Amino acid sequence: MLIAAKIFILLVAILHLYFLWLEMFAWTTKAKKVFRSFPEHLFEPTKALAANQGLYNGFLAAGLVWSLLIQNQEWQFYTALFFLGCVTVAGIYGALTASKKIFVVQALPALIGILLLMLNHLL
Numbered sequence: 237m238l239i240a241a242k243i244f245i246l247l248v249a250i251l252h253l254y255f256l257w258l259e260m261f262a263w264t265t266k267a268k269k270v271f272r273s274f275p276e277h278l279f280e281p282t283k284a285l286a287a288n289q290g291l292y293n294g295f296l297a298a299g300l301v302w303s304l305l306i307q308n309q310e311w312q313f314y315t316a317l318f319f320l321g322c323v324t325v326a327g328i329y330g331a332l333t334a335s336k337k338i339f340v341v342q343a344l345p346a347l348i349g350i351l352l353l354m355l356n357h358l359l
Contacts, residue, residue, distance in 0.1 A: 238356045241352035241353045245300050245303060246304065248345050251342070251345065252293040256294040264279045267279065296322060299315070326342065327344070330343075
């Protein structure tokens with residue numbers, strides 16, 4: 237169960253590193269293909285805002301990777317739980333305010349990670 241939880245933690249971290257890249261470095265190029273409902277004429281004027289958002293995604297990824305490197309099991313558990321919880325809240329908020337797809341892409345993998353962590357912790 238712990239291995240599955242760590243796989244999901246890594247998956248969520250990789251997703252957020254992708255979001256970082258997309259929002260910080262590819263907002264006016266590749267992001268147009270990902271965010272199709274966003275008006276094309278707004279990509280350039282919102283470049284700085286997207287980069288800021290990408291930076292926050294990078295912090296989430298860093299926290300998740302950090303949680304995988306912690307040797308103390310209890311500290312590792314709570315750190316991973318905290319960062320997965322942050323991702324879940326962000327995903328739920330994004331689903332409510334921007335696109336329901338955000339729940340599936342962002343919150344659902346984090347929720348699965350939380351569930352796997354909790355099951356491992358309880359067993």
